[in-house]
Amino acid sequence: MTFSEENYLKTIYHLTSVSDADISTNAIAEKMETKASSVTDMLKKLSEKDLVNYVKYQGVSLTDKGKLAAKMIVRKHRLWECFLVEKLDFSWDEVHDIAEQLEHIKSEKLINKLDDFLGNPTEDPHGDPIPDANGRIIKVEKQLLSEFEKNQIGICVGVKDTSSDFLKYLDKQEIALGSQIEIIEKESFDSSFRIRVGTKEITISNKIASNLYIK
Amino acid sequence: MTFSEENYLKTIYHLTSVSDADISTNAIAEKMETKASSVTDMLKKLSEKDLVNYVKYQGVSLTDKGKLAAKMIVRKHRLWECFLVEKLDFSWDEVHDIAEQLEHIKSEKLINKLDDFLGNPTEDPHGDPIPDANGRIIKVEKQLLSEFEKNQIGICVGVKDTSSDFLKYLDKQEIALGSQIEIIEKESFDSSFRIRVGTKEITISNKIASNLYIK
DNA sequence: AATTTATTTTAGACTTGGCTAAAAATATAT
DNA sequence: ATATATTTTTAGCCAAGTCTAAAATAAATT
Numbered sequence: 001m002t003f004s005e006e007n008y009l010k011t012i013y014h015l016t017s018v019s020d021a022d023i024s025t026n027a028i029a030e031k032m033e034t035k036a037s038s039v040t041d042m043l044k045k046l047s048e049k050d051l052v053n054y055v056k057y058q059g060v061s062l063t064d065k066g067k068l069a070a071k072m073i074v075r076k077h078r079l080w081e082c083f084l085v086e087k088l089d090f091s092w093d094e095v096h097d098i099a100e101q102l103e104h105i106k107s108e109k110l111i112n113k114l115d116d117f118l119g120n121p122t123e124d125p126h127g128d129p130i131p132d133a134n135g136r137i138i139k140v141e142k143q144l145l146s147e148f149e150k151n152q153i154g155i156c157v158g159v160k161d162t163s164s165d166f167l168k169y170l171d172k173q174e175i176a177l178g179s180q181i182e183i184i185e186k187e188s189f190d191s192s193f194r195i196r197v198g199t200k201e202i203t204i205s206n207k208i209a210s211n212l213y214i215k
Numbered sequence: 216m217t218f219s220e221e222n223y224l225k226t227i228y229h230l231t232s233v234s235d236a237d238i239s240t241n242a243i244a245e246k247m248e249t250k251a252s253s254v255t256d257m258l259k260k261l262s263e264k265d266l267v268n269y270v271k272y273q274g275v276s277l278t279d280k281g282k283l284a285a286k287m288i289v290r291k292h293r294l295w296e297c298f299l300v301e302k303l304d305f306s307w308d309e310v311h312d313i314a315e316q317l318e319h320i321k322s323e324k325l326i327n328k329l330d331d332f333l334g335n336p337t338e339d340p341h342g343d344p345i346p347d348a349n350g351r352i353i354k355v356e357k358q359l360l361s362e363f364e365k366n367q368i369g370i371c372v373g374v375k376d377t378s379s380d381f382l383k384y385l386d387k388q389e390i391a392l393g394s395q396i397e398i399i400e401k402e403s404f405d406s407s408f409r410i411r412v413g414t415k416e417i418t419i420s421n422k423i424a425s426n427l428y429i430k
Numbered sequence: 431a432a433t434t435t436a437t438t439t440t441a442g443a444c445t446t447g448g449c450t451a452a453a454a455a456t457a458t459a460t
Numbered sequence: 461a462t463a464t465a466t467t468t469t470t471a472g473c474c475a476a477g478t479c480t481a482a483a484a485t486a487a488a489t490t
Contacts, residue, residue, distance in 0.1 A: 004477065025438055038478055040439055045476090057438060057485060088328040098322050105316045113303040219447065240468055253448055255469055260446095272455060272468060 003104050006073050007032065008042050009051060010103075012062055013070035022059030071135040076111050077103040078124035083114060085125040092125040093167035126167075127158025127177055127213060145181065145193070146209035153182045158213035166211060173202055181214060218319050221288050222247065223257050224266060225318075227277055228285035237274030286350040291326050292318040293339035298329060300340040307340040308382035341382075342373025342392055342428060360396065360408070361424035368397045373428035381426060388417055396429060 011031050015023045025043070029036045047054040051066035062070060080102040084090040090098075105111075112133055115121075122138050123129055129137045142157050156179045159166065170176065175197050184201060185194035191206035226246050230238045240258070244251045262269040266281035277285060295317040299305040305313075320326075327348055330336075337353050338344055344352045357372050371394045374381065385391065390412055399416060400409035406421035 002476080026436095034477095035479060036438060037440080037480080041477075084325070088325070088332055090324075090328070094324075098320070098325055101320045101322075102317075105313070107313050107316075109305075109309075110299070110303070110313055113305070117303055217446080241466095249447095250449065251468060252450080252470080256447075 001069065004042065005046060005049075005051075006069075006104055008039075008046060009062070009066055009070040010073045010077075012052065012060060013067065013074065016062060022061050024059050028060075068135045071131040071137070072111075073103050075131040075133075075135075076105070078128060078130040079111060079114050079118060079121070081124045081126075082118050082121050082130070086118065091167075091171070093164040093171070095125065096162060096164070123158075125177070126162045127156075128162075140215065142213040142215045144210055145183075145195075145212040145214045146191070146206055148183050148186075148193075148209075148214060150183050150186050153180065154214035155179070156181055156212060157215045159211055160213065161211040166208075169208070170212075173197065173204070174200065175212070181212075216284065219257065220261060220264075220266075221284075221319055223254075223261060224277070224281055224285040225288045225292075227267065227275060228282065228289065231277060237276050239274050243275075283350050286346040286352070287326075288318050290346040290348075290350075291320070293343060293345040294326060294329050294333060294336070296339045296341075297333050297336050297345070301333065306382075306386070308379040308386070310340065311377060311379070338373075340392070341377045342371075343377075355430065357428040357430045359425055360398075360410075360427040360429045361406070361421055363398050363401075363408075363424075363429060365398050365401050368395065369429035370394070371396055371427060372430045374426055375428065376426040381423075384423070385427075388412065388419070389415065390427070396427075 008028070011028055012023050015027055015031060025036050025039045028039045028043075032039070043052060043054045043060050046052040046066065047060075050063055051069060052060045052062055054060045077099045080099040081095045084095040084098060085092055115133070120132075121130055123140070127140075127142075129139065131137050140157060144160070145154075145156075148154065156175060156177055158177070159170070175181070179197050182196040183193060184196055187193070191209075193204050193206070193209050195202060195204060223243070226243055227238055230242055230246060240251045240254045243254045243258075247254070258267060258269045258275050261267040261281065262275075265278055266284060267275050267277055269275045292314045295314040296310045299310040299313060300307060330348070335347075336345055338355070342355075342357075344354065346352050355372060359375070360369075360371075363369065371390060371392055373392070374385070390396070394412050397411040398408060399411055402408070406424075408419050408421070408424050410417060410419060
């Protein structure tokens with residue numbers, strides 16, 4: 001499988017996890033910052049290889065084979081992210097681009113040994129689940145901070161947006177995975193939140209609250 | 216720089232280290248298992264980028280820029296090999312192909328952090344030197360076992376051939392980096408050697424002796 | 431239901447890196 | 461010095477993956 005094929009599969013996998021319905025050519029093109037015509041070409045190829053179910057003009061979905069392949073790529077991506085953060089001391093906002101390259105390294109033995117070396121983690125540095133060698137995923141109950149009510153208390157277990165900008169903002173506010181967060185007040189006017197993180201009290205916008213997973 | 220360009224640079228670098236003279240198109244083609252015509256095309260491109268000095272029909276050599284680039288690829292390759300052997304517990308005959316992929320990962324920060332994580336090693340698992348971040352290499356005095364005489368004693372510090380077959384043979388004979396080797400007898404007829412490795416006495420062919428570095 | 435708008439596909443072109451076959455240059459041998 | 465052999469380059473073709481522009485289909489609107 002080529003780099004390009006792997007990137008398409010991964011994109012379709014991620015889009016599927018939010019929408020469920022068949023994925024449109026345009027949605028893929030937008031996510032991958034490429035042109036719809038390029039996507040069409042690739043969908044034909046992936047369909048040939050039985051990695052996707054593709055019907056002209058009707059969108060696309062992953063076959064079982066395609067889904068497993070996509071999960072293996074996600075597995076590699078997230079394990080490498082763990083390695084970068086835990087062993088090489090990268091911060092969580094620096095690892096995405098490097099893992100984007102490392103996820104294409106081909107060696108099952110490598111990834112399984114890496115998994116063991118890291119102590120078989122079930123989540124990456126952003127709180128996203130890591131599929132095991134068979135593609136199984138342990139789902140953690142979690143909800144967005146924005147859905148919480150006044151006086152509720154929870155632990156930060158993940159981020160929805162993993163952009164460097166957002167992660168750096170969280171660092172600045174000293175919000176990390178494992179941080180205890182208490183809703184002090186929910187402002188009805190703009191849906192912003194007054195929260196306590198550890199000992200500090202801060203105000204965060206609804207956009208921030210909509211990208212933090214809490215348990 | 217593309218994968219292909221990096222592979223050509225690396226090949227020219229390795230060929231240079233044995234011959235000194237300009238490298239022929241054919242020599243590159245043979246080493247890379249490709250055709251001379253493909254090599255010519257690539258040499259033109261590398262020359263455009265000032266990575267090689269190339270004169271039609273006259274062979275090729277690396278520019279300073281090209282040599283540094285090649286050393287950085289070798290650095291990455293050898294550091295990843297160290298990682299695979301020391302941290303992930305691969306054996307020395309398994310790491311080459313994986314490092315061949317990892318050497319193309321682009322991130323200076325990654326490789327320097329990996330270097331630190333490994334304790335800034337100066338040699339890879341085959342005894343080959345690892346260039347530092349500036350391309351500097353610590354050369355170790357060493358000679359081939361085949362050049363040794365009767366009754367000489369030395370320590371195995373490297374292998375010339377790094378093929379899996381050869382490395383597995385060495386494993387079988389319990390010869391590893393650091394092994395003490397004593398020449399018991401040199402057979403003049405076929406230039407084979409009777410040697411002592413640790414407590415064991417074995418006979419090795421001249422071909423084997425010509426691929427073991429001793430200090 | 432017809433027409434406009436948006437999406438998707440096709441057709442044809444380009445780039446990278448490879449190939450084969452033939453031509454050109456260089457090296458070797460008579 | 462010339463003929464032969466080897467090496468290297470050129471010329472033209474192919475596949476992957478991308479693009480633009482035009483055509484086809486689906487969706488939305490009147």
